[in-house]
Amino acid sequence: MDEQITAAWALLPDYLGQHVVLSASALLLGLVISLPLAVAAARRPAVRWPLMAAAGLVQTIPGLALLALFYPLLLALSAFSRQVGGSGFAALGFLPSLLALTLYSMLPILRNGVAGLTGVDRAVLEAADGVGMTPAQRLWQVEAPLAAPVVMAGVRTAAVWTIGAATLSTPVGQTSLGNYIFSGLQTENWVFVLFGCAAAAGLALIVDGLLGLVEAGARLRDRRRIIVGVAGLAGGATFALAPLAMAGGQPAYVIGAKNFSEQFILADLMQSRLEAAGASVRRTDGLGSAVAFRALAGGEIDAYVDYSGTLWTNVLQRADTPPREVMLAELGKALKTRYGVTQLGPLGFENAYALAMRRDAAQRLGIKSLADLQGRSGQLVLGGDLEFLARPEWKAIEAAYGLKFKAQKSYNPTFMYRAVQAGEVDVISAFSSDGRIASQDLVVLSDPEGAIPSYDAVLLLAPGRSDDRRLVGALSPLIGTIAVERMRQASLMVDRDVDKRSPAQAARWLARR
Amino acid sequence: MAVLIDIRNLRKRYGEAHALDGVTLSVEEGQFVAVIGASGSGKTTLLKSINRLAIPSAGQIVIEGVADRLSPADLRRSIGYVFQGIGLFPHMTVAENIGVVPTLLGWPASDIRARTAELLDLVALPQAYGDRQPAALSGGEQQRVGVARALAARPRIMLMDEPFGALDPVTRDSLGQAYRALHQRLGLTTVMVTHDVQEAILLADRIVVMQAGRVAADGSPAQLLAGHPDPAVSALMDMPRRQSKRVHDLISGRSPHG
Numbered sequence: 063m064d065e066q067i068t069a070a071w072a073l074l075p076d077y078l079g080q081h082v083v084l085s086a087s088a089l090l091l092g093l094v095i096s097l098p099l100a101v102a103a104a105r106r107p108a109v110r111w112p113l114m115a116a117a118g119l120v121q122t123i124p125g126l127a128l129l130a131l132f133y134p135l136l137l138a139l140s141a142f143s144r145q146v147g148g149s150g151f152a153a154l155g156f157l158p159s160l161l162a163l164t165l166y167s168m169l170p171i172l173r174n175g176v177a178g179l180t181g182v183d184r185a186v187l188e189a190a191d192g193v194g195m196t197p198a199q200r201l202w203q204v205e206a207p208l209a210a211p212v213v214m215a216g217v218r219t220a221a222v223w224t225i226g227a228a229t230l231s232t233p234v235g236q237t238s239l240g241n242y243i244f245s246g247l248q249t250e251n252w253v254f255v256l257f258g259c260a261a262a263a264g265l266a267l268i269v270d271g272l273l274g275l276v277e278a279g280a281r282l283r284d285r286r287r288i289i290v291g292v293a294g295l296a297g298g299a300t301f302a303l304a305p306l307a308m309a310g311g312q313p314a315y316v317i318g319a320k321n322f323s324e325q326f327i328l329a330d331l332m333q334s335r336l337e338a339a340g341a342s343v344r345r346t347d348g349l350g351s352a353v354a355f356r357a358l359a360g361g362e363i364d365a366y367v368d369y370s371g372t373l374w375t376n377v378l379q380r381a382d383t384p385p386r387e388v389m390l391a392e393l394g395k396a397l398k399t400r401y402g403v404t405q406l407g408p409l410g411f412e413n414a415y416a417l418a419m420r421r422d423a424a425q426r427l428g429i430k431s432l433a434d435l436q437g438r439s440g441q442l443v444l445g446g447d448l449e450f451l452a453r454p455e456w457k458a459i460e461a462a463y464g465l466k467f468k469a470q471k472s473y474n475p476t477f478m479y480r481a482v483q484a485g486e487v488d489v490i491s492a493f494s495s496d497g498r499i500a501s502q503d504l505v506v507l508s509d510p511e512g513a514i515p516s517y518d519a520v521l522l523l524a525p526g527r528s529d530d531r532r533l534v535g536a537l538s539p540l541i542g543t544i545a546v547e548r549m550r551q552a553s554l555m556v557d558r559d560v561d562k563r564s565p566a567q568a569a570r571w572l573a574r575r
Numbered sequence: 576m577a578v579l580i581d582i583r584n585l586r587k588r589y590g591e592a593h594a595l596d597g598v599t600l601s602v603e604e605g606q607f608v609a610v611i612g613a614s615g616s617g618k619t620t621l622l623k624s625i626n627r628l629a630i631p632s633a634g635q636i637v638i639e640g641v642a643d644r645l646s647p648a649d650l651r652r653s654i655g656y657v658f659q660g661i662g663l664f665p666h667m668t669v670a671e672n673i674g675v676v677p678t679l680l681g682w683p684a685s686d687i688r689a690r691t692a693e694l695l696d697l698v699a700l701p702q703a704y705g706d707r708q709p710a711a712l713s714g715g716e717q718q719r720v721g722v723a724r725a726l727a728a729r730p731r732i733m734l735m736d737e738p739f740g741a742l743d744p745v746t747r748d749s750l751g752q753a754y755r756a757l758h759q760r761l762g763l764t765t766v767m768v769t770h771d772v773q774e775a776i777l778l779a780d781r782i783v784v785m786q787a788g789r790v791a792a793d794g795s796p797a798q799l800l801a802g803h804p805d806p807a808v809s810a811l812m813d814m815p816r817r818q819s820k821r822v823h824d825l826i827s828g829r830s831p832h833g
């Protein structure tokens with residue numbers, strides 16, 4: 063517990079700084095876009111209606127989905143700009159988060175901006191015209207100061223929303239306080255989850271308080287409050303950004319990780335080896351499966367671990383299941399020619415999708431293989447991780463064994479294991495290298511038809527990194543050295559409830575051979 | 576006397592309706608013109624056309640001998656404007672309100688300060704009021720500030736739209752007389768819209784009666800009180816006399832309803 067808190071504190075300067083940069087940029091951009099729009103909408107009802115409807119619509123899109131939508135959009139734009147202008151831009155991380163959060167921040171600013179401007183007494187406006195103010199003078203000298211308190215209330219709401227929603231930028235590769243929450247959720251590190259929530263809430267409260275001071279200053283026409291509020295915001299931002307500025311410069315390498323314990327451990331392992339070789343490393347954790355490969359192919363991350371079967375079915379879109387060695391060889395060639403991605407080699411273990419059941423239930427029903435599920439699946443409930451049920455592998459299993467479950471539910475992996483333990487679901491899409499199969503005494507159902515491909519963990523390098531001697535030198539000693547038994551044990555250290563370890567500790571354990 | 580405001584064949588349409596249906600009117604320097612008429616007769620549109628708060632559909636207005644010399648904003652800075660809503664800027668002090676036109680004109684700060692003090696005296700408000708917020712003043716005091724604000728840049732023309740309409744009768748009467756005295760003293764040319772015939776008779780030296788967007792009558796109070804061929808005009812002008820007769824009767828003990 064103490065160790066986890068210490069670990070959390072150590073990460074705070076980076077996470078908080080990035081969180082502040084992101085949410086402050088989004089809020090400022092939101093203000094720059096929304097305020098002129100609010101003026102236009104207040105002047106013309108014909109603009110107001112569609113604008114407010116559009117801003118309201120954005121609000122109904124879940125934050126995570128909005129962030130996720132910007133990634134493919136920017137990826138396409140980046141590809142287009144690379145074709146037309148010769149250079150693309152980073153579609154992952156800061157940019158999609160910034161754009162999504164900016165959109166998110168607009169509604170309260172727009173709504174209050176319009177309310178503030180239309181709420182100005184008509185007699186005052188007539189007087190402004192009557193004394194000979196130009197439209198611009200009327201806006202700046204009369205309408206803006208009178209609408210300011212209402213507008214500031216909207217800015218406060220927008221700030222709190224933006225700071226909260228910024229925690230959702232972790233899965234698109236932007237470091238934020240959400241990193242605590244997402245990694246904590248995956249590794250059942252509730253200290254991290256709470257720490258992340260508390261940090262984000264604390265930040266939101268402080269910013270809200272300071273903006274509240276500015277709002278009160280605008281309302282009471284008290285310049286002192288405004289100065290104190292603005293100075294507090296500026297000082298706080300400087301304090302939060304100082305560690306980032308001091309860290310300075312671009313890191314030499316970016317290591318990616320998907321969103322489960324094994325990936326965190328392996329990324330930690332790669333990071334420690336690179337740092338031991340004297341290279342600076344940045345991490346992009348919690349990436350979705352498809353996002354991770356595209357980010358690598360686009361050069362936004364330099365290395366990560368993926369699984370042969372996943373690449374085979376999802377990236378190459380192949381439906382056949384050739385033997386391991388054949389698959390690895392073909393995959394290496396295809397990834398190189400199609401994407402320029404280097405498959406450095408297999409780590410030595412497999413992490414296959416494996417349908418698993420509680421031992422007592424499997425014995426009671428007499429189910430040992432996927433073939434035994436045929437005809438019985440109608441009485442059983444299937445639990446999958448968030449992507450399994452949409453993946454081609456599942457379609458192949460479904461077709462090969464004629465499965466049709468009574469119900470199918472999706473969980474984040476941690477809760478999927480909890481659900482099968484609690485009997486909420488009967489069969490889950492477990493991971494073969496997961497320590498919880500053994501610790502929860504689950505039975506893995508055999509695959510007599512060979513419908514599930516092999517899933518060798520392979521280390522991938524971004525295009526143009528295959529000749530990087532420091533990178534290759536640091537990472538290739540890992541090839542072929544991690545047995546499935548050791549990986550399982552390392553994952554279990556992180557996932558278990560008692561004597562819990564951090565991914566970094568598990569990585570150190572894995573490194574001691 | 577020179578003609579300061581020359582209005583020629585002014586028309587203003589709102590869709591099908593004619594707010595102004597061919598108004599021709601010239602106001603000489605130093606005149607105090609009251610424009611009266613029923614609601615919707617076009618009197619406010621006529622007034623607002625003069626400082627281009629309303630844009631006429633046709634016709635011409637020549638101010639101080641020139642037509643369309645200035646931008647609307649510059650024109651309005653050269654004409655005083657007082658209206659029923661008062662419209663003091665609530666986020667500015669009384670002094671800042673009074674100094675708003677000189678500020679827009681870029682006067683030096685010391686000149687603005689001196690002029691503000693002078694105007695507070697002129698409208699009979701204590702100097703200490705300069706630092707107050709408008710909301711701290713009574714309605715009558717606020718309209719005094721409104722008048723001071725309109726006079727700040729020494730305009731020759733004052734436009735007033737029901738300026739004292741929202742005030743209580745006593746304040747209204749005293750403020751009306753005080754303004755008339757200022758008009759005289761400063762040599763202003765005033766066009767005042769009112770629906771109060773008695774106010775028009777007591778303050779103005781010329782009364783224009785508007786009816787359905789046209790000038791129905793135009794003359795001195797005495798001329799119009801002496802009778803007019805248009806029965807609507809004579810009924811309107813006769814109103815104060817009939818009312819005061821009823822008041823007189825009441826005082827002498829006779830029932831006003833009998």
